[in-house]
Structure formats: structure tokens, C-alpha cells
Amino acid sequence: MDIVTEIHNRNKVFWVNPDRINSKKVLLKMKPGLSDIQEAEARLYRFAPLLVKLFPELNKFNGLIDSSLVAIPSMARDCGWLETGEQNNIFIKGDHELAISGSVKARGGFYAVYVIVEKILNEHGLDISLLVDKSMADIKSIIAGRSLVVGSTGNLGLSIGLMGRAFGFSVTVHMSADAKEWKKEKLRNIGVNVIEYESDYSEACRGARLSGDEAKGVYFIDDENSLDLFLGYSTAAVMLFRQLNLENITIEKNHPLFVYIPCGVGGAPGGITFGLKHIYGDNVYCFFAEPVEAPAMLFGLVTGENSSVSVKDIGINMETCADGLAVGRPSKLVAEIMAPILDGCFTVKDDEMLVYLSKLYDRESIKIEPSAAAGFSGPEFIINSKEGNDFLVKNNID
The missing domain is CATH 3.40.50.1100 (Rossmann fold)
Incomplete structure (x- = not known):
């Protein structure tokens, strides 16, 4: 057979x-190559001090998202x-x-948000290191009026929602029929707009893709083809x-x-x-x-x-x-x-x-x-x- x-x-x-x-x-x-991995790691370290500010529980991890190797x-x-x-x-x-999010999707999801934040800062002539000394209100004022959209079966949407909201983005997660109800509720509880589909993941991603428009400040994070993720x-x-x-x-x-x-x-x-x-x-x-x-x-x-x-x-x-x-x-x-x-x-x-x-x-x-x-x-x-x-x-x- x-x-x-x-x-x-x-x-x-x-x-x-x-x-x-x-x-x-x-x-x-x-392509991509080793230098791209090295740059991604460098970005994690650039954001680490700010992550401690946003999420005090990361202080013991020095602002990095990682897990234990468990025998x-x-x-x-x-x-x-x-x-x-x-x-x-x-x-x-x-x-x-x-x-923060409790799944491997945090590694890619959080990083993709960092990339967008850094892009916005660069457009304003700002450096990520300058945000560490700013108040949360100041940080969110820089991001204000911008949105993130993503299609997800659950965990990626959760990661994007948690980190996106922490930075002050509006976030919309298009969730497939497979998504667990508790994940939808957790997102709604932090102010994320959850759009539910009766169909599968591909349809949720398609809906999210159609709603993205970076020129209007709506950033689509593409789970299917994102190099940043x-x-x-x-x-x-x-x-x-x-x-x-x-x-x-x-x-x-x-x-x-x-x-x-x-x-x-x-x-x-x-x-x-x-x-x-x-x-x-x-x-x-x-x-x-x-x-x-x-x-x-x-x-x-x-x-x-x-x-x-x-x-x-x-x-x-x-x-x-x-x-x-x-x-x-x-x-x-x-x-x-x-x-x-x-x-x-x-x-x-x-x-x-x-x-x-x-x-x-x-x-x-x-x-x-x-x-x-x-x-x-x-x-x-x-x-x-x-x-x-x-x-x-x-x-x-x-």
C-alpha cells in the first residue's frame, strides 16, 4: 500500500x-540564513528590558521567553x-x-509583534532602548490607532493578543471552528476582538488576510507564510x-x-x-x-x-x-x-x-x-x- x-x-x-x-x-x-537567526536573537535581547517592564514576572528570566529542559x-x-x-x-x-502565554507559539507570536513595534518606532525616528524609561501610557501613545490581525486555531492568536494588547495595539483574532472556548474567552477578557468561523483554519487565515492593510495601520501576521514568525x-x-x-x-x-x-x-x-x-x-x-x-x-x-x-x-x-x-x-x-x-x-x-x-x-x-x-x-x-x-x-x- x-x-x-x-x-x-x-x-x-x-x-x-x-x-x-x-x-x-x-x-x-x-535564504533565510544563519545571519537571520542571529539577528532574530539580537532583537529578543533588545526587547528584553522592555518586556520586564511590561511583564514583571519576566524579571527572573531577564525579559527572555524560554522554558526549562525537563528530564x-x-x-x-x-x-x-x-x-x-x-x-x-x-x-x-x-x-x-x-x-505569559504557555505555548511554543509565544516564541514566534511575540517576536512578530516585536518586529512590527520596531518598524513603527523606526518610522518615528525612535529606538527600542528609549522606550524602557517611558511610562506605559507613553509607550501606548506611540502605538495608538494601529491594529494587529491574525488567523489562528488558538495558541498563536493568544500570543499575538497578549503581546499586542500589552503594547497598546487593537487586536483582532480570526479563530477557526477548532479553537477552544477558554482561549476565546481569555482573549475577549483582555480586549481582543474575536471573530469566530464555522469552518477550518485556512478560512480563518483568509479572513484575517483580507482585513489587513498596513498602509492604514492594520498589520496582518500571516501564520501560513510569515518569515518573522x-x-x-x-x-x-x-x-x-x-x-x-x-x-x-x-x-x-x-x-x-x-x-x-x-x-x-x-x-x-x-x-x-x-x-x-x-x-x-x-x-x-x-x-x-x-x-x-x-x-x-x-x-x-x-x-x-x-x-x-x-x-x-x-x-x-x-x-x-x-x-x-x-x-x-x-x-x-x-x-x-x-x-x-x-x-x-x-x-x-x-x-x-x-x-x-x-x-x-x-x-x-x-x-x-x-x-x-x-x-x-x-x-x-x-x-x-x-x-x-x-x-x-x-x-x-x-
């Missing part, structure tokens, strides 16, 4: 990208990924605990690199890093993979995890059609408990960047996500959303499936 048929039948699949080539070589020719040995042993007595080598990046996510790789160094974990050919990242439209996992490949090259193996009910990136890459196809074309309607991954069509920008560097994708059923979610809470006392649990099927595929074992043999990994 060919893989498109497997996808259509909503079977679990583990797909290894046949088009992946030497990361270092392809990245040298690719999960009890869950790993329970799942059979770690032998009794074996030193733990399985971690989660705890973005469920990210300050992508680069914001890429800085997570730099932060992870530093954390692994602090744990004395060396990543090299004979000691590679495997990373399993939940994927919706692709911005967050794509940006993180892009950053990690720049740092570790082919010593890091990155796989995207998607629900069997919404394998947008997998379908786009397998067919080679990227964003020109939707899983709706083969009768899949994105009905999944993982609302953050309920996407039918991948980002064109991300799919094109990932095509030569991503190692592969796999799909997971809803009931498996819920089992992993429960195990993580029972064994490690960590609470996450279903979307965040999709990646836990990665070690299971690599360790216990024929496809995973074939991948290890092909890449000479013990």
Missing part, C-alpha cells in the same frame, strides 16, 4: 524524507524507551510553561543548544540528537528545525508529528505539492482533539525550506496522544495540551518499528 493511500485511510505512518541532503551544504545556499526518566522507562539503570537521555522542552521560532534552537551544553550533553556523529516536534501549519517546528540544522547539521534528526486526522505537512511533502494540496482533497476533515494541529494545508514557506533538510514525519492517533498526555501527568506531574503530546510517538517509532530501525541502520546509528 503506497503512503498516500495509508494517509487517506488514516493509518499511522512513519515517513523518511527521500529528498533530504547534506544540511550544511544546502543551508549555505538557503522525563519515569515516563521514558514506563514507555520502554529507557532501560532500568540506564542514564536518562530523554527530555521535553517545557514550552507548556512559557511565561519562522525566525522567532528558530531562536529556540539557540536556547536549546545552550541548555544541552549546561547538561554536558555533546551532540556529534556518534552521539546524535533526535527531536520530535508537533506540527500544524509548520511555522514552529519548521523554525526550530531550521535553527537546529544550522547548529548541529546532520548530527540532529528532526521529525514532525501530526494527527492522522490532519497530516498537512506530511501530505504536502510526500506529494511534492507542498501548500498546493490540502488533506481535505483526500477526504480528511481535521477532526482531532489536537486543536493546535488541526490544519489541512501546510505553510508554503516552511514546506519549501523543509523539503531538503527535514528527516521525516509521522502520524499519531488521537487516543495515543491522550494516553501519552495521561502518562506524562501520572509519571512526571506535567500537564500539557493534546497537541503537545503528539511528539511522544517519535521514540516509539524509532525504537520499536521496522521503519524506525531501518532508519537507524541506514544512518549507522547504534
